[in-house]
Amino acid sequence: MKIALLGYGKMGQIIEQFAQNRNHEIVLKIDEHSLDQLTVENLRNADVAIDFSTPHSVMQNIEICFEANVPLVVGTTGWYGQLQNVKDKCIASNNTLLYGSNFSIGVNIFFYVNRMLAKVMNPYPQYDAQVEEIHHTQKLDSPSGTAITIAEGILESLDRKDEWVNNLVDMGEQVANQPNQLLIESLRIEDVPGTHTVIYSSEVDEIEFKHTAHSRAGFALGAVIAAEWLKGRKGFYSVENIFEFNN
Numbered sequence: 001m002k003i004a005l006l007g008y009g010k011m012g013q014i015i016e017q018f019a020q021n022r023n024h025e026i027v028l029k030i031d032e033h034s035l036d037q038l039t040v041e042n043l044r045n046a047d048v049a050i051d052f053s054t055p056h057s058v059m060q061n062i063e064i065c066f067e068a069n070v071p072l073v074v075g076t077t078g079w080y081g082q083l084q085n086v087k088d089k090c091i092a093s094n095n096t097l098l099y100g101s102n103f104s105i106g107v108n109i110f111f112y113v114n115r116m117l118a119k120v121m122n123p124y125p126q127y128d129a130q131v132e133e134i135h136h137t138q139k140l141d142s143p144s145g146t147a148i149t150i151a152e153g154i155l156e157s158l159d160r161k162d163e164w165v166n167n168l169v170d171m172g173e174q175v176a177n178q179p180n181q182l183l184i185e186s187l188r189i190e191d192v193p194g195t196h197t198v199i200y201s202s203e204v205d206e207i208e209f210k211h212t213a214h215s216r217a218g219f220a221l222g223a224v225i226a227a228e229w230l231k232g233r234k235g236f237y238s239v240e241n242i243f244e245f246n247n
């Protein structure tokens with residue numbers, strides 16, 4: 001496939017490697033210094049675009065990909081408040097978009113097991129639930145998109161929680177969460193690719209369920225596989241649609 005990379009930072013550069021290893025051609029690379037190249041005409045040279053840009057730029061990138069009718073894989077996080085609006089626009093304009101807070105196989109297995117675990121824990125209110133995420137210090141958004149997906153998976157089944165709140169540690173303010181709130185604690189530590197933990201804690205014990213990314217390789221490979229999966233499809237998808245265990 002011919003691939004347009006929207007965002008050529010930490011993720012864009014490793015995606016390029018995985019795409020070329022899988023015999024795909026990179027036909028466009030966009031970062032802040034090449035925004036003049038981000039045109040409908042140039043996008044139409046691609047079979048698919050892959051966006052790993054920024055929370056501030058992703059919406060305009062989605063818009064121009066819809067205008068160009070180019071299928072789009074969105075890995076960028078920090079825009080999920082606009083998700084329904086984007087889904088409506090995608091379907092209304094007969095476009096194709098697949099988004100995912102995390103494209104690694106391991107995290108998608110984690111997402112599935114997390115939902116099952118929340119169902120198991122629902123009858124045991126003596127266990128309080130919490131999510132913790134750790135990322136590198138260059139991360140712009142908090143909480144991570146992955147942590148939001150995890151939290152939403154818990155809120156689906158844990159009746160004692162009905163919303164999540166975020167506490168970005170070391171930013172001074174400490175969010176005191178109410179019993180009905182699921183706390184997502186975010187830590188920023190240099191060079192951490194992404195670590196996510198679900199903790200069920202009681203007076204007598206603690207259950208921890210953890211995923212640790214060793215590098216960005218799993219995210220990048222998953223994004224390229226998602227672009228391959230999207231070929232020939234029309235409509236609005238999430239990364240979870242790719243995995244048989246979710247269907």
Ligand SMILES: NC(=O)C1=CN([C@@H]2O[C@H](COP(=O)(O)OP(=O)(O)OC[C@H]3O[C@@H](n4cnc5c(N)ncnc54)[C@H](OP(=O)(O)O)[C@@H]3O)[C@@H](O)[C@H]2O)C=CC1
Nearest residue numbers: 007008009010011031032053057075076077101102103219
């Ligand atoms: N879904 C998943 O599996 C994963 C998602 N992510 C998400 O992907 C995003 C990017 O992460 P990461 O690569 O580490 O971030 P980086 O900051 O390393 O890269 C972001 C890139 O976007 C570029 N950029 C800035 N503005 C625009 C624009 N208007 N159009 C296109 N590109 C632009 C930046 O350009 P410049 O360098 O010139 O500023 C930079 O090249 C984040 O939201 C992160 O949360 C990350 C890993 C996995």
Ligand SMILES: O=C(O)C1=N[C@H](C(=O)O)C[C@H](O)C1
Nearest residue numbers: 077101139144145146193194
């Ligand atoms: O910014 C990152 O690096 C990552 N962001 C994604 C997220 O916000 O969940 C995915 C991964 O954890 C790495």
